[in-house]
Amino acid sequence: MKSTNWKFLSPLAVALLTVSQTMAADFALRDGDRIVFLGDSITEQRLYTTYIEAYALTRHPGWKLSFRNVGWGGDTSWLRQRSHPDEGQLFAAKEEEQQKIVEGSVGNGLARDVLPFKPTFVTVKFGMNDHSYQPFREDIFRAYVRSQAEISKVLGANGARVAFLTPQPIEDKGPTPEKDVRNDSLRKFSDGLKEVATKSGAAYVDQFDPYMTIMRREHAAKPDGIIGGGDAVHPGPAGQTIMAWAVLKGLGATAMVSRAEINASTLKTGAVEGCRIEKTTKTQGGVSFDRVDDALPMPIDERAEASLKLAPVQEDLNRLELRITDLPAGNYTVTIDGESAGNVSADDLAKGWNLANAPGPITKQSREVLRLVFAKNDMFFHRWREIQLFNFPDWAKGPELEAKRTAEIARFDQEIAKLEAQIDAARQPKPHHFEVKPVAP
Numbered sequence: 087m088k089s090t091n092w093k094f095l096s097p098l099a100v101a102l103l104t105v106s107q108t109m110a111a112d113f114a115l116r117d118g119d120r121i122v123f124l125g126d127s128i129t130e131q132r133l134y135t136t137y138i139e140a141y142a143l144t145r146h147p148g149w150k151l152s153f154r155n156v157g158w159g160g161d162t163s164w165l166r167q168r169s170h171p172d173e174g175q176l177f178a179a180k181e182e183e184q185q186k187i188v189e190g191s192v193g194n195g196l197a198r199d200v201l202p203f204k205p206t207f208v209t210v211k212f213g214m215n216d217h218s219y220q221p222f223r224e225d226i227f228r229a230y231v232r233s234q235a236e237i238s239k240v241l242g243a244n245g246a247r248v249a250f251l252t253p254q255p256i257e258d259k260g261p262t263p264e265k266d267v268r269n270d271s272l273r274k275f276s277d278g279l280k281e282v283a284t285k286s287g288a289a290y291v292d293q294f295d296p297y298m299t300i301m302r303r304e305h306a307a308k309p310d311g312i313i314g315g316g317d318a319v320h321p322g323p324a325g326q327t328i329m330a331w332a333v334l335k336g337l338g339a340t341a342m343v344s345r346a347e348i349n350a351s352t353l354k355t356g357a358v359e360g361c362r363i364e365k366t367t368k369t370q371g372g373v374s375f376d377r378v379d380d381a382l383p384m385p386i387d388e389r390a391e392a393s394l395k396l397a398p399v400q401e402d403l404n405r406l407e408l409r410i411t412d413l414p415a416g417n418y419t420v421t422i423d424g425e426s427a428g429n430v431s432a433d434d435l436a437k438g439w440n441l442a443n444a445p446g447p448i449t450k451q452s453r454e455v456l457r458l459v460f461a462k463n464d465m466f467f468h469r470w471r472e473i474q475l476f477n478f479p480d481w482a483k484g485p486e487l488e489a490k491r492t493a494e495i496a497r498f499d500q501e502i503a504k505l506e507a508q509i510d511a512a513r514q515p516k517p518h519h520f521e522v523k524p525v526a527p
Contacts, residue, residue, distance in 0.1 A: 114249060114289060114337040115142050115207060117149040122156060122200050122246075124237075125211035128253070128319070129157025132463045133326035134333065135209075137387065139463075140456045141334055141403065144382040145343065147513045152506070155463055156199045156470070163212040163233035164188055165195030177225040184232060192236040199470075205246045209333070210237055213253035213275045214319060222271040231278045238286035249289035249337060252276035254297040254329055258318045261309040263301045291336030293329055300328060300396050313396055323390035331399045343442060344379045345407035350522075356409070372418060372523040373410060379515045383442035385452035394443070406442040410435040410522060417525040422446040422518050429525055447518060455512045462505040469498035 115121065121142075123135040132155055139153045161167040164176060169191040176187050200208065216230045217223075238248045253276070255269045263269060276294050283290035304313045312318075314325020321329065344360030350373045353366045366375040383406045386394065394400060408420070413432040420427045420441070427446040430439050443449055473494050478487055 112338050113340065114247070115146075115151070117146070117151075119151055119206045120203055121151065121153045122203055122205040122208045123153070123211075124200060124208055125157040125251075126161040126215050127157065127159030128214060128321075128326075129155060129211050130159050130467075131157070131320060131326070132460070132467065133321075133323055133387075134329040136456070136459050136463055137327055137330035137384075138334060140452075140459050141330070141339060141384040143459065143509060143513050144384055144452055144455055145339075147381055147515065152203075153459075153463075154203050154205075154466060157211075158199075160215055161212070162216045163210075163230050163237065164191045165233075166191075166215070168195035168199055173229075176229050184229065185236075188229070188233050188236050192233055193240060196237065196240050200241070201244055205241070205244075207247045207249070208241050209249045209251055210234070211251040211253065213272060213279070214256075217268065217271045217275050219256075219268055220271065221267045222274050227275060227278060230275055231282050234279060234282045235286055238282065238288045242286070242288075247289070248286070249291055250279050250283045251291045251333055251336075252279055252294045254293050254314075254321065254325070255301060256318050257301055257312055257314055257321070257325070259305075259310050259312065261305050263305055264298060269298070289337070291333050293332035293336070296332040296335075296397070297325075297328060304396065313392075315392075323387045324393040324396070327387065327390040327393035327399060328397045331393075331397050331403060334403055339403055341402055341405045343381050343383050343404065343406040345405065345409065345438065346377060347409040347411065347438075348373060348375060349412050350410055351412040356411075369521065369523060371414065372521065373413075374519070374521040376517055376519050378517045379406070379448075382452045382455065382513060382515055383448065385449075385456035386443045387456065388453070400440055400442055404442040405440055406448070407438045407440055408435065408520075409438040412436075413522075414524075418522050419525050420444075421521045421523075422448060424519075435522070447516075451512065451516065455509060458505060458509045458512055462502060462509065465498065465502055465505065469495060469502065473498065 123129050129135060135155050142151055158167045164171060166173070171187055171191040176184060179187060212234070213230070216226060218226060234250065241248050253272050255263060255272060256266060257263060258266065273294060276292060280290050280292070301313060304311060314328065315322025316325060342359060346358050346361050346363050347356030348363065348366060349356065353368065353373070355363050355366070360381060361377055361379040364376045366373065384404045413435060415432050417429050417431050418435060419429050425446040427441055427444040441448070473491060
């Protein structure tokens with residue numbers, strides 16, 4: 087399997103090539119979708135998946151969407167943690183025998199953990215455990231591509247669209263992460279996944295190259311740094327925000343939340359998209375107005391602010407723009423409902439200021455959505471793994487205990503539904519009053 091040769095590509099060229107290859111014409115998610123995130127411990131962390139979910143919910147506040155995360159630490163494309171196949175036998179098996187093993191393992195795992203949700207869209211992120219943290223092995227690779235193909239086949243037969251996500255690279259300290267033999271193996275597994283996606287008609291999202299591009303740049307300047315936080319395999323919030331950025335771009339997510347243009351002299355509005363501007367008034371040296379957006383900006387986890395300096399998250403996914411022309415030169419303070427959103431120069435306001443993630447009530451509201459989504463996802467994980475799949479010892483099994491389990495699942499489902507109702511209410515945009523005034527000397 088031929089891997090990408092980074093030596094002959096600049097970091098910018100790699101990033102642009104990756105985005106152009108993976109970007110869909112339209113956002114892959116649709117109104118009414120039931121989305122399931124399937125993967126290993128990186129998915130189980132409920133970070134990149136929650137950021138993707140929060141983007142979809144805030145960008146499309148009128149859509150009816152549901153999200154469930156069934157990531158499992160240590161899992162593989164043959165669903166090792168759910169079906170427990172004999173891996174020695176799996177890797178050594180000939181074509182027909184291997185296909186039977188894969189069909190049984192994948193079929194059982196999906197039947198229990200994915201298909202009951204009747205998903206319409208499933209992201210599948212495996213590869214980190216599959217490659218076994220060692221140089222490329224052809225026998226494991228064969229099982230990997232066969233298992234991914236079977237996942238796509240089973241999900242497609244049950245009415246779900248599939249998006250295959252590559253793993254992100256492993257990040258240890260050092261100036262040349264691309265020379266790590268484990269990353270070379272992951273790249274080859276990712277190239278094989280692309281062929282599976284092409285043959286099966288699934289979407290393919292390569293987050294490996296964008297992440298590696300950033301790692302190479304940052305590690306060359308600071309070899310002892312870790313851009314993603316967390317550990318070498320499990321990035322923290324900053325790294326998983328970069329992952330979410332790459333995945334959302336690959337799924338066709340767009341940047342524009344809304345934009346508004348106002349001439350401070352004439353009070354006429356220019357280009358307006360995704361919002362309404364009302365009650366525009368001249369103030370002493372500035373302007374005030376009311377603004378109602380159609381959507382909220384994507385919330386940025388407060389723990390992940392560092393990611394905004396590493397990847398163009400705001401530029402690519404999160405443009406909530408305010409453009410005010412014909413202001414006298416100088417600096418201006420922008421307030422929203424009386425809360426300071428920042429100080430901005432007249433030049434920057436004339437070009438268009440992106441206030442997504444600026445202080446104030448809009449960012450507070452979007453982060454409240456994120457908080458609720460985290461709470462809902464944590465509650466579902468507890469309900470699924472610690473109640474539904476809890477294994478009683480043989481001596482304790484019986485109808486009475488199963489009745490208690492059923493009742494407890496029903497109780498959790500009610501609490502999850504309450505949280506989802508709160509999320510739906512919290513993601514509805516609100517009107518806001520803006521004031522733009524010269525900064526006092």
